[in-house]
Amino acid sequence: MSHFDRPTTPLPSETVPRTVLLPNFDKRGGVCVAIAQDAGTGQILMQGYADRAAYLETLATGEAVYYSTSRKKRWKKGETSGHVQIVKDVLIDCDGDAIVYVVEQCGSGACHTNAKSCFYRDFQGRPSERVQEGESEKLETIDTPVAGRLVTDP
Amino acid sequence: MSHFDRPTTPLPSETVPRTVLLPNFDKRGGVCVAIAQDAGTGQILMQGYADRAAYLETLATGEAVYYSTSRKKRWKKGETSGHVQIVKDVLIDCDGDAIVYVVEQCGSGACHTNAKSCFYRDFQGRPSERVQEGESEKLETIDTPVAGRLVTDP
Numbered sequence: 001m002s003h004f005d006r007p008t009t010p011l012p013s014e015t016v017p018r019t020v021l022l023p024n025f026d027k028r029g030g031v032c033v034a035i036a037q038d039a040g041t042g043q044i045l046m047q048g049y050a051d052r053a054a055y056l057e058t059l060a061t062g063e064a065v066y067y068s069t070s071r072k073k074r075w076k077k078g079e080t081s082g083h084v085q086i087v088k089d090v091l092i093d094c095d096g097d098a099i100v101y102v103v104e105q106c107g108s109g110a111c112h113t114n115a116k117s118c119f120y121r122d123f124q125g126r127p128s129e130r131v132q133e134g135e136s137e138k139l140e141t142i143d144t145p146v147a148g149r150l151v152t153d154p
Numbered sequence: 155m156s157h158f159d160r161p162t163t164p165l166p167s168e169t170v171p172r173t174v175l176l177p178n179f180d181k182r183g184g185v186c187v188a189i190a191q192d193a194g195t196g197q198i199l200m201q202g203y204a205d206r207a208a209y210l211e212t213l214a215t216g217e218a219v220y221y222s223t224s225r226k227k228r229w230k231k232g233e234t235s236g237h238v239q240i241v242k243d244v245l246i247d248c249d250g251d252a253i254v255y256v257v258e259q260c261g262s263g264a265c266h267t268n269a270k271s272c273f274y275r276d277f278q279g280r281p282s283e284r285v286q287e288g289e290s291e292k293l294e295t296i297d298t299p300v301a302g303r304l305v306t307d308p
Contacts, residue, residue, distance in 0.1 A: 018278060018297065018298065019278065019295050019296070019297055020277050020278055020295065020296060020297075020298055021275070021277055021278065021279050021293045021294075021295055022293055022294040022295065022296055023293065024291065024293065033187055033201055035189060035198060035201065037196075037198060041196070042195065042196025042197065043196065044189060044191055044198065044245075044254055046247070047187055047189065047247060047252040056298055059277060059298060060298065089276055089277075090276060090277035091198075091273040091274075091275065091276055091277070091282065092273065092275055092276070092277060092293070093200070093201060093272040093273050094265050094266065094267055094269070094272045094274070094285075094289070094290045094291065095272075095290075095291045096290075096291040096293045098201040098272075098273075100198055100273050111248050112248065113248055115248070118247040118248045118249075118252070119245040119246065119247050119252075119254050120245075120248070121175070121245065121246055122243055122244060122245055122246070123174050123175055123213060123243075123244035123245070123246060124172060124173065124174055124175065125175050128245065131248075135248070136248045136249075136250075137178065137248065137249045137250040139175045139176055139177065139178065139246070139250045140175075140176040141173050141174065141175055141176065142173070142174060142176055143172065143173055143174075144172065144174055144210055144213060144214065
């Protein structure tokens with residue numbers, strides 16, 4: 001056989017070791033703030049947390065993994081819903097305690113309300129996206145002076 | 155004098171009370187994560203924290219105010235540097251414990267390194283913006299398998 005017929009078995013990129021920065025997870029009890037941002041639109045989709053294992057699993061798999069501070073366990077986004085986040089880039093801030101996952105959001109969105117983003121309402125409760133009734137936390141409201149530039153309707 | 159000559163004293167918008175949502179500050183010891191996003195480009199500029207007073211001062215003044223968890227005090231962004239953040243909108247997430255300040259960043263940027271954004275480097279330490287030498291936290295590096303989609307150069 002000619003050398004053109006030789007089977008080739010390229011090394012999968014997933015197994016190529018890379019030198020990566022480790023955020024300072026010790027600074028806040030083992031977790032860093034992890035923010036998911038839409039790679040296409042720049043929209044902020046959600047804010048969660050990542051521990052060292054979640055961060056490294058995200059880098060290794062290219063899908064966003066978080067750490068649930070309420071359930072105190074690994075939380076692979078979309079593991080049950082299928083609404084995974086394909087990670088296009090990962091950014092770390094100047095003091096090393098916050099992470100941005102730049103992602104392609106699969107499915108209806110990042111939020112459990114089915115909104116594209118968890119940030120679907122403004123400071124007056126005006127919806128910026130349609131959400132499912134009663135699935136968002138009801139928050140206390142108060143009357144307070146508000147700057148004019150913040151109360152002009154969209 | 156005719157009624158046209160009467161002095162008028164319009165009510166400043168800052169003193170008009172508005173009903174606003176209060177994030178759930180009790181959930182995490184009195185502070186919520188506060189993310190600053192550029193109103194023009196959507197770039198995530200920084201991540202800090204806000205307590206109830208900082209949030210309400212931000213709404214009342216239209217300039218971003220945070221709470222420094224290290225100095226344990228109010229932190230008006232740009233108070234000393236002049237690099238204030240003019241707040242165009244404020245968003246709250248579904249479970250009410252994270253805030254997005256949509257801002258116009260004044261001055262060189264949001265970061266103490268003079269970068270526009272604190273998220274000026276990726277997970278491999280590759281700069282996404284020019285920063286001042288030695289002003290960013292040096293982070294531990296490790297060799298780890300990384301998904302191919304995460305290691306293609308920008």
